[in-house]
Amino acid sequence: MGRKLVLVNPVNPARTGLTVNKSSRFPPIGLGIVAALTPENWEVELLDENWEPFVYQEADLVGITAFTASANRAYEIAAAYRARRVPVVMGGIHASMCAEEALRFVDAVVVGEAETVWPRVVADVEAGQLLQVYRGEWTDLVGLPRPRRELFHPGYIFASVQTSRGCPMDCDFCSVTAYNGRRYRRRPPGEVLDELEAIPQKMLFIVDDNFIGYGRESREQAQALLRGMVERKLDKWWFCQASLNFADDEEVLHWAARAGCRMVFLGLEAEEVDVLGELNKRLNLRRGVESYEQAFRRIHRAGIAVLGAFIFGMDGDTPERLHRRSKYMVASGVDVMQTTYLTPLPGTRLFDQLRSQGRLLHTDFPRDWSRYDMAEVTHRPQGMTPEALAQVTHLANRRMYARPVLACKAMRTLWETRSPAAAMFAWQSNLNYRRVSIGR
Ligand code: SF4
Numbered sequence: 001m002g003r004k005l006v007l008v009n010p011v012n013p014a015r016t017g018l019t020v021n022k023s024s025r026f027p028p029i030g031l032g033i034v035a036a037l038t039p040e041n042w043e044v045e046l047l048d049e050n051w052e053p054f055v056y057q058e059a060d061l062v063g064i065t066a067f068t069a070s071a072n073r074a075y076e077i078a079a080a081y082r083a084r085r086v087p088v089v090m091g092g093i094h095a096s097m098c099a100e101e102a103l104r105f106v107d108a109v110v111v112g113e114a115e116t117v118w119p120r121v122v123a124d125v126e127a128g129q130l131l132q133v134y135r136g137e138w139t140d141l142v143g144l145p146r147p148r149r150e151l152f153h154p155g156y157i158f159a160s161v162q163t164s165r166g167c168p169m170d171c172d173f174c175s176v177t178a179y180n181g182r183r184y185r186r187r188p189p190g191e192v193l194d195e196l197e198a199i200p201q202k203m204l205f206i207v208d209d210n211f212i213g214y215g216r217e218s219r220e221q222a223q224a225l226l227r228g229m230v231e232r233k234l235d236k237w238w239f240c241q242a243s244l245n246f247a248d249d250e251e252v253l254h255w256a257a258r259a260g261c262r263m264v265f266l267g268l269e270a271e272e273v274d275v276l277g278e279l280n281k282r283l284n285l286r287r288g289v290e291s292y293e294q295a296f297r298r299i300h301r302a303g304i305a306v307l308g309a310f311i312f313g314m315d316g317d318t319p320e321r322l323h324r325r326s327k328y329m330v331a332s333g334v335d336v337m338q339t340t341y342l343t344p345l346p347g348t349r350l351f352d353q354l355r356s357q358g359r360l361l362h363t364d365f366p367r368d369w370s371r372y373d374m375a376e377v378t379h380r381p382q383g384m385t386p387e388a389l390a391q392v393t394h395l396a397n398r399r400m401y402a403r404p405v406l407a408c409k410a411m412r413t414l415w416e417t418r419s420p421a422a423a424m425f426a427w428q429s430n431l432n433y434r435r436v437s438i439g440r
Contacts, residue, residue, distance in 0.1 A: 006059035010073040011049035032147025065092035069373035075105035097347030112136035138181040159201040175347035189225040204238035211240040226255035239263035247295035253302035296333030300416040305426040308334030313342040326396035335426040340374035401434035
């Protein structure tokens with residue numbers, strides 16, 4: 001008789017964040033890939049707390065993933081299986097950055113990308129000789145298996161797709177470089193297009209950390225993908241994440257818009273140079289903050305909205321500065337405003353630095369990981385108290401997400417992009433952030 005693998009996507013029930021809105025839930029693409037890597041004689045079931053709280057299902061093997069904020073929830077679910085002697089393997093960003101910790105709660109950890117090791121994990125389970133640590137390699141992204149999307153909950157409005165991995169920028173607060181490596185790797189456009197053709201949803205989220213990549217070759221490949229989306233008449237609406245260099249090439253912007261790009265998420269972080277220096281945000285620093293508005297204009301001209309992500313609570317920040325930042329966010333060409341607290345996530349230089357300086361506010365790990373969801377102050381900034389940071393941010397959010405401000409933003413987006421779809425994406429996203437930030 002075949003065996004059964006249960007895959008679990010845990011959500012911290014106290015910190016549901018954006019996932020309270022259906023339109024901000026995204027399918028757990030990593031688990032879909034793990035399912036695709038599992039031999040056919042295994043039945044696979046996916047339990048997804050984005051939709052329903054976990055209920056125990058019989059299994060011969062459990063695969064669980066977690067972000068840092070949901071790590072504790074993952075450990076709770078793991079305990080239910082380990083009590084019945086079912087082996088539990090954990091992967092994903094948190095387990096990769098905190099493998100030693102995870103091994104106190106699960107039987108084995110996949111560190112890094114799963115493709116090169118998951119078949120071995122399954123074979124070792126079958127042979128009854130599971131190891132504790134499996135380290136994935138950063139291989140070329142050729143011939144990747146397609147995520148088994150039929151396992152995802154049918155309620156997801158967006159399908160998620162990955163076209164690249166890796167980032168050479170290695171910003172102090174980010175663990176992407178540690179997780180996916182410095183080398184930017186791109187999937188062959190033809191493989192991505194074949195995968196896209198098989199996706200029924202109209203709406204897509206391209207999950208890459210930087211869709212456009214770095215350098216000419218990667219830009220050309222991105223363009224080939226975009227042209228292919230037009231030529232194959234895929235007729236999708238989508239958004240992606242990118243660096244400021246997304247705006248550099250008019251042709252890329254033209255094809256992105258024709259291929260259905262409606263919004264781009266830019267990690268702007270701050271509008272003042274010395275604050276960017278704090279974060280080692282090199283790409284934005286090199287270009288200078290004055291390049292922001294020019295980039296917004298070019299993106300808008302193509303018919304695409306800009307989601308600008310800003311961080312509150314860096315060392316150079318004071319109440320006055322944050323006040324200025326929120327005013328900038330409202331007045332600037334950013335269509336969607338995202339604020340998060342600077343959050344020291346494990347695996348980053350920021351975490352090591354703040355921990356060694358005794359500046360982390362909550363250190364009862366793993367319990368306190370649930371606080372590290374970017375919506376709570378977790379460290380002591382230099383220029384203000386944690387309480388002042390929380391208060392100033394709360395006031396800034398109330399101002400930024402006031403309905404008249406959002407209405408003006410929506411009108412401006414429509415005016416500047418001439419795209420009702422881009423304006424709709426932007427309006428909806430601002431409402432989602434409003435609900436999370438000020439609770440309504
Ligand atoms: S924040 Fe963006 S640019 Fe910086 S390391 Fe992370 S993915 Fe790369």
